[in-house]
Amino acid sequence: MMDEKKYWNPIIETLPREKLQEIELKRFRELLRWAKDQSPFYKRKLRGIEPGDIRTMEDVAKVPVTEKDELRAAQEGKEPYLYGDLLAVPPERLSIFHQTSGTTGKPVYIPDTYESWQWVVEVWCYILYAAGFRAQDRVFLPFAYNVYIAFWQGHYAAEKLGCEVVPGGALDTQGRIQKMKEVKATALMNTPTYGLHMAEVAKEMGIDPRRDLNIRRMISAGEPVPEPTRLRLEELWGAEVYDHIGGTEPGGWGGMCSEKKGMHVIEPHYLFEMVDLETMSKPIPPGTKGVAVITPLCRRCIPLIRFNLKDVMMVMDEPCPCGRTSIRVSQIGGRVDDLRKIRGVFFTPAVVEEVIRGKFPEVLEFETHLTQEEVMPVLTLRVEFDPSIGEGQWKELRGRIREQLKIRSNLTFEIEVVKPGGLPRYTLKSSRFKDLTKK
Amino acid sequence: MDYNLREMDSEIKAIEESAKRLKALGQGIETVERNTEAILAFTFLLKRNISDLLE
Numbered sequence: 001m002m003d004e005k006k007y008w009n010p011i012i013e014t015l016p017r018e019k020l021q022e023i024e025l026k027r028f029r030e031l032l033r034w035a036k037d038q039s040p041f042y043k044r045k046l047r048g049i050e051p052g053d054i055r056t057m058e059d060v061a062k063v064p065v066t067e068k069d070e071l072r073a074a075q076e077g078k079e080p081y082l083y084g085d086l087l088a089v090p091p092e093r094l095s096i097f098h099q100t101s102g103t104t105g106k107p108v109y110i111p112d113t114y115e116s117w118q119w120v121v122e123v124w125c126y127i128l129y130a131a132g133f134r135a136q137d138r139v140f141l142p143f144a145y146n147v148y149i150a151f152w153q154g155h156y157a158a159e160k161l162g163c164e165v166v167p168g169g170a171l172d173t174q175g176r177i178q179k180m181k182e183v184k185a186t187a188l189m190n191t192p193t194y195g196l197h198m199a200e201v202a203k204e205m206g207i208d209p210r211r212d213l214n215i216r217r218m219i220s221a222g223e224p225v226p227e228p229t230r231l232r233l234e235e236l237w238g239a240e241v242y243d244h245i246g247g248t249e250p251g252g253w254g255g256m257c258s259e260k261k262g263m264h265v266i267e268p269h270y271l272f273e274m275v276d277l278e279t280m281s282k283p284i285p286p287g288t289k290g291v292a293v294i295t296p297l298c299r300r301c302i303p304l305i306r307f308n309l310k311d312v313m314m315v316m317d318e319p320c321p322c323g324r325t326s327i328r329v330s331q332i333g334g335r336v337d338d339l340r341k342i343r344g345v346f347f348t349p350a351v352v353e354e355v356i357r358g359k360f361p362e363v364l365e366f367e368t369h370l371t372q373e374e375v376m377p378v379l380t381l382r383v384e385f386d387p388s389i390g391e392g393q394w395k396e397l398r399g400r401i402r403e404q405l406k407i408r409s410n411l412t413f414e415i416e417v418v419k420p421g422g423l424p425r426y427t428l429k430s431s432r433f434k435d436l437t438k439k
Numbered sequence: 440m441d442y443n444l445r446e447m448d449s450e451i452k453a454i455e456e457s458a459k460r461l462k463a464l465g466q467g468i469e470t471v472e473r474n475t476e477a478i479l480a481f482t483f484l485l486k487r488n489i490s491d492l493l494e
Contacts, residue, residue, distance in 0.1 A: 019492075023494075114476060114477060118480045119484060119487070269487070298483075
């Protein structure tokens with residue numbers, strides 16, 4: 001019999017907003033106290049901040065934001081080894097290690113105690129349940145099971161939900177597809193890029209994921225899923241595809257419900273704020289683009305207070321028909337780190353993905369290069385077409401792609417066609433934007 | 440559906456107290472210490488998910 005329950009926690013997920021905020025403020029004060037007492041990093045950073053004075057969201061905004069570079073500096077060369085001044089518990093209490101991917105610099109090491117890891121997993125239970133994962137599911141994880149947190153949380157959360165978890169670790173893509181077919185997996189967790197790649201490989205194997213596999217539900221992690229990419233995955237797999245948002249430092253902090261319109265913040269386990277792009281400190285109202293700032297409220301091992309996620313987002317104003325009362329956000333502008341001002345226009349690589357995945361199913365893979373020719377910045381989109389697309393069609397396609405990119409971004413792109421298999425495929429985080437102007 | 444939060448909260452606290460007592464009784468026995476630590480990790484979550492709503 002199908003499980004008709006909608007919520008992992010029907011009480012918390014439908015609490016009035018004022019009550020959610022009251023709990024969050026109380027937890028924020030407790031976390032500040034804990035961090036000031038136990039973490040040498042925050043003892044310094046929060047000097048002059050009195051936790052008891054934090055009564056409103058305006059008070060919260062007076063607490064300094066934590067940047068990723070500060071976390072690196074607080075760890076490097078400091079004792080206890082690996083975690084340095086960030087650690088707020090005795091090292092013997094640690095039970096699991098993860099690290100960031102290091103794509104924006106030296107990796108940050110994030111450990112958990114048994115207790116804090118169970119909290120990280122619990123939060124993911126909210127995410128999976130909202131995405132419709134249930135005890136009846138046989139969940140396949142095509143994940144490398146390594147030092148990155150990625151799907152470890154998903155693995156243990158699915159197990160806690162009562163799902164049957166199939167770890168597809170040490171297999172190549174073909175092996176994973178065969179295994180999913182063999183065990184009749186009903187649900188899948190992967191990066192959107194790898195979901196597209198698996199569908200491509202399955203096709204080469206003569207397997208149509210829609211027809212020949214049983215995947216009915218998929219959750220994405222590791223990188224943002226622009227709406228056109230999500231819809232393309234749904235089409236390719238014949239499955240309901242949900243996005244989630246999180247990272248190594250804060251854990252998974254938001255996910256899509258059955259409405260698939262934006263992502264619910266897992267409140268009151270997290271305190272979510274949006275600050276404006278210019279000052280990076282002033283709170284902004286719903287419906288305005290800003291940068292997301294997050295505080296995991298119950299992870300005491302390495303406290304994180306007002307962590308700058310550097311993701312450009314917008315809070316959605318209207319209540320969600322699913323009945324959840326938590327803040328809903330849409331991930332609309334990519335990463336602040338990827339934002340470039342080119343010929344006077346703000347450019348984010350997320351725009352390219354929206355155009356390609358939304359309008360050009362003929363494109364299997366793509367990559368954007370930013371170069372400098374004399375004083376002029378040049379954007380080149382390298383595309384790899386499906387092998388079924390004959391060379392005779394390339395010119396027309398290139399013209400249409402250039403036109404659509406111009407409409408969407410107000411910038412002119414050079415379009416270069418790459419031979420089949422000429423562009424990299426990614427299994428974890430994709431890196432489709434290369435700024436080659438940086439020495 | 441109505442839930443009796445007070446009763447749930449009181450059961451959570453009872454489990455927590457009981458686990459703490461067991462841990463003290465079994466001090467020096469790894470299996471008792473570690474398994475009660477695990478129970479306490481879950482009572483921590485139950486308190487965050489249920490008990491905190493009462494305050």
